[in-house]
Amino acid sequence: MLTPLTGQVYEGLPAFADHLQAELGIDTASWGPLYYLEDTASIGQGSCFWNQNIWLAPFQLTFGSITEAAAALRDIQRNWAPTLFTQFRRGALMQSQLPFLSAKPRPFPWSVPHTPVGAWTLLDAHTLIASAHCSSPFPRGVITFEEDKEGPPSRAYLKLWEALVRLRKWPGPGDRCLDAGASPGGWTWALARLGAKVSAVDRAPLADRILAMPGVRWIRHDAFTLKPEDLGPLEWLFCDVICYPPRLYEWIQRWLDSGLCSNFICTIKMQGKPDFETTRRFAAIPGSQVVHLYHNKHELTWIRGV
Numbered sequence: 001m002l003t004p005l006t007g008q009v010y011e012g013l014p015a016f017a018d019h020l021q022a023e024l025g026i027d028t029a030s031w032g033p034l035y036y037l038e039d040t041a042s043i044g045q046g047s048c049f050w051n052q053n054i055w056l057a058p059f060q061l062t063f064g065s066i067t068e069a070a071a072a073l074r075d076i077q078r079n080w081a082p083t084l085f086t087q088f089r090r091g092a093l094m095q096s097q098l099p100f101l102s103a104k105p106r107p108f109p110w111s112v113p114h115t116p117v118g119a120w121t122l123l124d125a126h127t128l129i130a131s132a133h134c135s136s137p138f139p140r141g142v143i144t145f146e147e148d149k150e151g152p153p154s155r156a157y158l159k160l161w162e163a164l165v166r167l168r169k170w171p172g173p174g175d176r177c178l179d180a181g182a183s184p185g186g187w188t189w190a191l192a193r194l195g196a197k198v199s200a201v202d203r204a205p206l207a208d209r210i211l212a213m214p215g216v217r218w219i220r221h222d223a224f225t226l227k228p229e230d231l232g233p234l235e236w237l238f239c240d241v242i243c244y245p246p247r248l249y250e251w252i253q254r255w256l257d258s259g260l261c262s263n264f265i266c267t268i269k270m271q272g273k274p275d276f277e278t279t280r281r282f283a284a285i286p287g288s289q290v291v292h293l294y295h296n297k298h299e300l301t302w303i304r305g306v
């Protein structure tokens with residue numbers, strides 16, 4: 001029997017469970033790493049950012065056999081990713097009866113398919129919770145890439161790749177990009193490889209091989225004291241500066257007010273405690289989203305593309 005649930009399920013990030021609990025206003029998970037909140041209107045200001053994936057339309061299914069349960073999910077849609085915390089053998093058996101879902105590392109650029117990826121878990125031998133619609137386009141919110149171990153001087157480019165894949169859009173040849181807080185050059189490397197023209201701003205230098213890439217120029221400066229008119233117009237603004245979130249917000253507002261750039265990807269780096277208030281202000285900027293990427297650490301990513 002299939003029973004829709006009225007709330008949502010939030011898949012926690014093990015390292016940031018306390019942040020998620022603070023957002024949801026509950027202090028224990030419902031099932032394994034999963035938090036079920038019946039009344040989502042009760043979330044502080046209506047937003048939850050410190051999660052790996054949100055199950056947007058969950059339902060409970062009681063079933064007689066695993067074969068019956070797998071058939072019920074297949075009848076809804078093709079793609080389903082499990083989060084198992086109990087019933088591991090039955091869960092593996094059930095997954096083997098669902099269409100194969102590749103977890104292989106992706107190349108970049110990669111166009112993520114528009115087909116939805118659902119989520120499910122087993123509560124006991126005859127009960128599961130599932131949702132056909134989830135907030136992340138990736139199974140369980142997880143994506144890995146075919147890494148380049150030679151070119152980039154840091155692994156920070158992975159979160160930029162993830163943000164661009166999530167946005168389903170990336171700079172093309174000749175696009176003007178600002179990379180604020182660019183040293184040692186992982187993001188600049190990723191952008192220059194796309195053929196973009198990159199102004200890399202940082203007081204610290206970039207690796208020599210990145211500076212030698214076509215289209216790259218280094219501006220030795222504090223990014224926040226450069227005015228939009230000094231650098232714009234731009235197709236893209238990227239920022240990975242370590243700073244207090246309000247400082248980043250104030251600078252981004254100046255760029256938005258200037259109208260000189262429309263596409264933005266910025267890391268909101270938490271200094272000590274998470275800054276929920278500034279995060280909500282970023283999320284309220286029209287046309288934007290704030291997410292915790294799989295490749296983020298104690299930080300969130302603000303993404304706005306037009």
Ligand SMILES: C[S@@+](CC[C@H](N)C(=O)[O-])C[C@H]1O[C@@H](n2cnc3c(N)ncnc32)[C@H](O)[C@@H]1O
Binds near residue numbers: 180184186202243
């Ligand atoms: C996390 S690192 C950036 C890593 C880079 N995205 C990469 O892929 O290699 C942060 C950088 O921000 C720079 N930074 C800090 N404050 C800055 C400011 N006000 N203006 C420009 N850069 C700044 C630091 O020098 C540091 O290189």
